[in-house]
Amino acid sequence: MNTFVDAFRFMANHDGLLLSKAGQHLELSAAALGLALVLALPLGLLLGHLHRGLFLAAGVSTLGRALPSLALIALGLTVFGFGFWNNTAALVVLAVPPILTNAYLATSGTDRDVVEAARGMGMTERQVLFHVELPLGLPLVLAGIRIAAVFVIATATIAAVAGGGGLGEIIVNQASYGLAGVVAASIWVSALALLAAMGVAALRQLLTRGLRAGNLAWTPSTERTVS
Numbered sequence: 001m002n003t004f005v006d007a008f009r010f011m012a013n014h015d016g017l018l019l020s021k022a023g024q025h026l027e028l029s030a031a032a033l034g035l036a037l038v039l040a041l042p043l044g045l046l047l048g049h050l051h052r053g054l055f056l057a058a059g060v061s062t063l064g065r066a067l068p069s070l071a072l073i074a075l076g077l078t079v080f081g082f083g084f085w086n087n088t089a090a091l092v093v094l095a096v097p098p099i100l101t102n103a104y105l106a107t108s109g110t111d112r113d114v115v116e117a118a119r120g121m122g123m124t125e126r127q128v129l130f131h132v133e134l135p136l137g138l139p140l141v142l143a144g145i146r147i148a149a150v151f152v153i154a155t156a157t158i159a160a161v162a163g164g165g166g167l168g169e170i171i172v173n174q175a176s177y178g179l180a181g182v183v184a185a186s187i188w189v190s191a192l193a194l195l196a197a198m199g200v201a202a203l204r205q206l207l208t209r210g211l212r213a214g215n216l217a218w219t220p221s222t223e224r225t226v227s
Contacts, residue, residue, distance in 0.1 A: 004183065007180045007181075007184040007187060009180065010181050025157075028084065028091070028156050033095055035092045039096060040095075044104040045103045047108075048103060048105065048106060048107030048108035049128070057100055061098070082162055082163035083163045086163075087156070087159035094148075102144025106140040109137065118131075118132045138204070142204045142207075146196075149200060150196060154193050171186060
């Protein structure tokens with residue numbers, strides 16, 4: 001109990017340090033998540049729409065679970081050296097699997113009758129993807145992003161061993177900051193991961209309401225209502 005009291009006392013006395021390290025932590029996490037989204041989201045949506053690449057999606061998902069984070073960072077040292085981009089590359093590799101897999105499942109799992117009805121109404125393949133499959137599969141897509149965000153924020157803690165900065169620098173340096181500092185930084189990492197998960201959940205609710213209000217998600221029933 002005294003350890004947690006000391007941890008909160010550390011937060012009060014070193015708020016500037018924690019804010020600075022949290023900023024570095026978020027910068028690294030945001031860069032990795034952004035790159036993973038650019039790489040994995042379009043590919044997953046397209047492969048799911050075409051119903052191709054199931055082996056790739058499943059393989060990437062399995063690989064992401066099997067690869068140890070620290071080993072990836074160590075491997076990145078040989079390519080990028082110490083610093084920001086080494087850790088970013090490692091975190092991108094860890095963030096891609098849930099995004100790619102969920103995006104693939106979101107579009108490939110759309111009701112085939114709905115998709116065929118949309119094509120029968122004259123929709124192009126692009127319209128089917130963006131106006132039918134993506135809106136209907138949006139919860140699954142956002143779930144993958146949420147998993148990746150939490151995973152990246154939590155794993156970015158060990159980036160400190162390779163010069164990545166962030167709250168991990170406090171956690172791995174108990175000799176300088178004491179146990180109270182380690183616990184305090186750990187609480188901050190947990191809070192950041194929780195806030196990221198809540199943010200994606202709030203975005204899901206917002207987008208879902210927008211889709212319902214604007215009838216952006218096409219279904220046969222929507223078509224009949226509009227007609």
